[in-house]
Structures are given as structure tokens and as C-alpha cells.
Amino acid sequence: xxxxxxxxxxxxxxxxxxxxxxxxxxxxxxxxxxxxxxxxxxxxxxxxxxxxxxxxxxxxxxxxxxxxxxxxxxxxxxxxxxxxxxxxxxxxxxxxxxxxxxxxxxxxxxxxxxxxxxxxxxxxxxxxxxxxxxxxxxxxxxxxxxxxxxxxxxxxxxxxxxxxxxxxxxxxxxxxxxxxxxxxxxxxxxxxxxxxxxxxxxxxxxxxxxxxxxxxxxxxxxxxxxxxxxxxxxxxxxxxxxxxxxxxxxxxxxxxxxxxxxxxxxxxxxxxxxxxxxx
Numbered sequence: 129x130x131x132x133x134x135x136x137x138x139x140x141x142x143x144x145x146x147x148x149x150x151x152x153x154x155x156x157x158x159x160x161x162x163x164x165x166x167x168x169x170x171x172x173x174x175x176x177x178x179x180x181x182x183x184x185x186x187x188x189x190x191x192x193x194x195x196x197x198x199x200x201x202x203x204x205x206x207x208x209x210x211x212x213x214x215x216x217x218x219x220x221x222x223x224x225x226x227x228x229x230x231x232x233x234x235x236x237x238x239x240x241x242x243x244x245x246x247x248x249x250x251x252x253x254x255x256x257x258x259x260x261x262x263x264x265x266x267x268x269x270x271x272x273x274x275x276x277x278x279x280x281x282x283x284x285x286x287x288x289x290x291x292x293x294x295x296x297x298x299x300x301x302x303x304x305x306x307x308x309x310x311x312x313x314x315x316x317x318x319x320x321x322x323x324x325x326x327x328x329x330x331x332x333x334x335x336x337x338x339x340x341x342x343x344x345x346x347x348x349x350x351x352x353x354x355x356x357x358x359x360x361x362x363x364x365x366x367x368x369x370x371x372x373x374x375x376x377x378x379x380x381x382x383x384x385x386x387x388x389x390x391x392x393x394x395x396x397x398x399x400x401x402x403x404x405x406x407x
Contacts (some may be wrong), residue, residue, distance in 0.1 A: 145219075145236040150206050150222065157231040166196055166213075169291055170248055172333050173340060177246065179349040180342040181216055184319040198232035201280050208270040215245040218321065241281045244318065244325075246340065247273070249290040258290045258297060259306070279305050281364055285318055287325060287340075294338050296327055314343050322366045324352070347374040351394070 142148075174195035181193055193216045198209040209232070217233070220240045224230045235241055247257045255261055259274035270276075277283045278301065286306055288297040299306040299318045309316050315326020326348055328341035342350045351359060396402070 143202060149203050149236050150234070151237050152234050154229045155198070155200055155206065155209075155232055155234065159232055160375060167250075170196070170250075171212060172335075173248060173289075173291075175244075176332055176339055176341060176352065177214050179352050182227045182342070182350055183218060183323055184344075185322060189222045190219060192220050192222050192230075192233070194230070194233055197230070200234045200236075200274055204268070210273045210276050212242075212245045212273075213248040215242040216321075219243070235281065242283050242312070243321065244285040244287070245283050246287045246289065249288055249292075249295075251292075252274055254290070272308070277303070284320070285316075287316075289327075289340055291338075294327065296340075298325075314347055331378045 148272075148289075161324045176314075178193045178195065179210045182188070183191060183192070193214065194212070195214045196211055197215075198211055199215065200206065200209045202208050214234075217238070217240055222239055234293050247253070255270050256274065259272075259278075262272055262274045270282045273281070274286075275324050277286050282300050282301060282304065286299045286301075288299075289295070290297075296311065296315070298309040298311065298314075311326070313324075313326075322345060324343045324345075325340060326343060328343075329338050330336065332339055332352070344350060
């Protein structure tokens with residue numbers, strides 16, 4: 129038996145969820161039936177996304193990003209979860225209760241839903257990643273990821289990238305439904321985060337190919353940690369050079385002033401005028 133994936137928002141609990149529902153400590157952090165680890169691309173690409181995701185209006189410790197982390201979304205079915213390849217939440221502490229790393233992201237406890245989610249298409253996941261055949265599901269079975277992202281969590285932006293074909297699928301929530309977003313310039317601009325997401329051709333971790341990467345309003349690709357270190361080193365070198373130039377200029381001014389004083393003193397002496405220090 130199948131039912132539509134149109135989802136009704138669960139009613140509010142009479143008590144706060146922190147008192148009545150499981151937390152990340154009570155929920156499994158991984159599926160024991162899926163012990164396999166992600167392939168290397170699924171490790172590298174999320175790390176590049178994380179390291180270049182820097183919304184200018186949010187402090188670094190007020191943004192959370194997760195990859196291959198259980199995302200619990202339904203307080204009526206507390207064991208149901210999705211595991212996005214990468215997602216970001218704005219305006220929430222980087223740490224669980226501001227003190228420690230998360231085992232999972234539990235929406236009813238956090239109180240804030242993801243702002244953007246990205247799936248990396250693999251053989252066998254394309255239909256679900258792109259929302260095909262999403263209207264039917266078995267009764268009492270979890271909805272597919274498209275339904276969760278679109279109708280339950282209402283995540284504003286959803287992206288899917290196929291590294292085998294370099295197809296970049298972009299969707300935005302319009303009237304509670306995902307609609308395709310056209311790529312403009314480098315990629316797609318996310319106004320609320322003041323960042324854009326696009327395909328960058330370059331070398332990362334020794335491999336040159338197309339990668340998903342964030343960029344700023346000036347269309348500059350946001351730097352990776354090693355690039356930031358290089359930039360800081362260049363800036364320090366420039367500051368040191370400027371300090372050296374200022375010191376040399378000060379010395380030149382001092383030498384010039386001392387020379388002018390000596391000339392003036394000599395001129396006065398030639399006119400028979402002696403200064404106190406000359407007596």
C-alpha cells in the first residue's frame with residue numbers, strides 16, 4: 129500500500145522537546161546496516177565546502193556545517209533520519225549546547241533547520257537525489273530525502289552534483305516546492321548567506337577537476353585554509369616591507385634635518401654668530 133508524500137506538520141508537544149523527546153545522545157549516530165565508509169570524493173568535496181563556507185554576516189562560531197551526519201527531522205518518528213552529504217545551518221552554535229561536537233543533528237532539539245543541503249550523486253542514488261518517483265511511498269516507511277528537504281524541513285536551497293557528468297542541479301524553495309534555479313555567472317547566489325555556490329576548476333588535494341566551491345559578492349572564490357595561510361604570510365611580508373620603508377624614510381628625514389642644522393650652524397659661525405652649544 130502506498131500513500132502520497134504530502135506531509136502534514138506534526139502538532140506541537142505540550143512540553144518542550146528538550147523534556148519529552150530524545151536528544152543526540154539517545155539516537156544512533158550511524159546505521160549499523162550500512163557500515164561502509166564514503167568514497168574519497170565524498171570525503172574531500174564536503175571538506176572543501178566546509179572550509180570555504182564563511183557567511184560574512186555570521187560569526188564563525190554561529191554557523192554549523194555537517195557532512196554524512198544523521199539529520200533527525202520528525203518528532204513523531206524519532207528514529208527517522210536522512211544523512212546529507214553536506215548541509216549548513218545559520219544562526220546556531222557550531223557546538224552542541226555550545227560545549228561539544230555533535231553526534232547527529234536533531235532538529236526538534238536544535239530548533240533551527242538547515243539553510244542549504246547538498247547531495248553528491250552516486251550510481252544508484254540519482255533518482256532519489258533528483259526527486260524522481262517521489263510521490264509514492266509505503267505506509268509507515270520514511271519519506272525520501274526530497275520530501276524531507278522540501279516539505280518537512282523546507283530547506284531554502286537544495287543542490288545535487290554529479291561528479292561523473294559534472295552536472296550541477298540547483299533548486300530553490302518557491303511556494304513550498306522546489307523549483308530549478310538557473311546558473312548565473314559563477315553559479316547560484318544565496319542572498320541570505322551573502323555567498324554563491326558554483327563549479328570551480330582547480331587543484332584540490334592534488335587532484336585537478338571541477339569542485340563545488342563558495343564565492344563572495346565580488347566573484348572571488350573563498351580561500352581554502354592553505355590559501356588563507358599564504359595570504360597571511362604575504363600580508364605579513366608586505367607589512368614588514370612597509371615598516372622597513374617607513375624606517376628608511378624616517379632615517380632619511382632625520383639625516384636631512386641634521387644636515388640642514390649643520391649648514392645653518394656653519395652659516396651663523398661665518399657671520400660671527402655663535403650658538404650656545406658652540407661656546
